[in-house]
Amino acid sequence: MLSYSKVEKHIPVMSAEVLNYLDIKKNGIYLDCTLGSGGHSQIMLECFSEIKIIAFDQDQEAIKRCQQNPFFASKNITFINDNFVNFPQYLTELNISQVDGFLFDLGVSSEQLNDDERGFGYRQDAPLDMRMSAENTNSLTAQKIINNYSCQQLAEIFREYGEEKKAKKIAWRICQTRKKEKITTTQQLVSIVASCFSQKSKKHPARRVFQALRIVVNQELINLSQGLETALQKLKSSGRIVVISYHSLEDRIVKQIFKKYNELGHYQILTKKPLIPSFEEITINHRARSAKMRVIARQK
Ligand SMILES: C[S@@+](CC[C@H](N)C(=O)[O-])C[C@H]1O[C@@H](n2cnc3c(N)ncnc32)[C@H](O)[C@@H]1O
Incomplete structure (x- = not known):
């Protein structure tokens, strides 16, 4: 071996x-x-x-x-x-x-995770993109999902692809926030997600939401x-x-x-x-x- x-x-x-x-x-x-x-x-x-x-x-x-x-x-x-x-x-x-x-x-x-332009990582600020293949400029991005999908669709995505227990709450907060301002960056999303968790955990609160979005964007x-x-x-x-x-x-x-x-x-x-x-x-x-x-x- x-x-x-x-x-x-x-x-x-x-x-x-x-x-x-x-x-x-x-x-x-x-x-x-x-x-x-x-x-x-x-x-x-x-x-x-x-x-x-x-x-x-x-x-x-x-x-x-x-x-x-x-x-x-x-x-x-x-x-x-x-x-x-x-x-x-x-x-x-x-x-x-x-x-x-x-x-x-x-x-x-x-x-990809460390790239400041791609939006895969929740630790640095970047545009909410998450496309592995950026060839098709019209293709789905995380930003399009976050700003256009219904509250119910967002909750389903977070639950199904992120196995996120607070899926509904996070989706609702996103929908409330986007009425006031467009959500375009990873750190805007991170702070919305983090606000849904009262207790500190060893793992990053946004990791499941980011996983879910990445899975959907890249099929x-x-x-x-x-x-x-x-x-x-x-x-x-x-x-x-x-x-x-x-x-x-x-x-x-x-x-x-x-x-x-x-x-x-x-x-x-x-x-x-x-x-x-x-x-x-x-x-x-x-x-x-x-x-x-x-x-x-x-x-x-
Ligand atoms: C975990 S990394 C691979 C690391 C690699 N084994 C190494 O040792 O350097 C996964 C890579 O797969 C690519 N990838 C993921 N899904 C893909 C797909 N459906 N078709 C082609 N490439 C894909 C990603 O763009 C990423 O660069």
């Missing part, structure tokens, strides 16, 4: 487990569906230089960053700036019918279901799919889809219970604390 030995600027989550469970084959073809900073792709290529990686990210900034990374310059990696649900059309163009392994490392990257759960189902069809015999999720809604979808394919036959779940990061990893990489990893293999 590989282990965590050094602390680097960007630390890909559970990378030792990813490498071990992908069971990488010489000359194999692998899809990194969520390239981000390229952390997992880099480790895969460092350990197995003869593989080919096709790497997707819907965020143009992520693709640019990796294209400019000298490590990838001479490596067998193809970068694609698109939603991973569209991967079959690229495989057809590349004349690839099946793939040896898929990696999904879901959610937002540290760069994250729909993409995950669709991407996983298609990946299962395109997986080679003895190939593997590794998914790292960061909240219970994602993990539930992965668990249910894997269970369905396991029962259909020809697929075997390799992680009866999800794997979680070691204490050692969480200590050096706080972002890993909520990660859960599930793996499935195709038998025939």
Whole structure:
């Protein structure tokens, strides 16, 4: 087993487990569906230089960053700036019918969270945007949701996608505030949400509302279901799919889809219970604390 030995600027989550469970084959073809900073792709290529990686990210900034990374310059990696649900059309163009392994490392990257322009983080002030892909300037943003959805719709979103117990109260306060002024920034929203909580908690009061908005803006759960189902069809015999999720809604979808394919036959779940990061990893990489990893293999 590989282990965590050094602390680097960007630390890909559970990378030792990813490498071990992908069971990488010489000359194999692998899809990194969520390239981000390229952390997992880099480790895969460092350990197995003869593989080919096709790497997707819907965020143009992520693709640019990796294209400019000298490590990838001479490596067998193809970068694609698109939603991973569209991967079959690229495989057809590349004349690839099946793939040896898929990696999904879901959610937002540290760069997206820390970007002052994107509005993913509740700790800094930014416009309420939250689009991972900013290509379509007319697409849904968090600001459009917060200022235009009905009070009932907002409460439903916060409850369903944020599992927020105070969903109704928060939605009502938002609707009262927006009668007086448009809500355009993350810190305006944070202060409204925070005003609904009387007791201090270790966790940030706005984290569930931000999660809910991000999921809706980026259609994250729909993409995950669709991407996983298609990946299962395109997986080679003895190939593997590794998914790292960061909240219970994602993990539930992965668990249910894997269970369905396991029962259909020809697929075997390799992680009866999800794997979680070691204490050692969480200590050096706080972002890993909520990660859960599930793996499935195709038998025939
Ligand atoms: C957690 S980060 C991945 C980090 C990466 N594994 C690394 O080690 O650097 C998730 C990335 O996936 C991208 N992403 C999320 N959903 C996506 C989708 N449906 N299609 C393409 N990219 C997606 C995000 O833009 C983000 O850059």
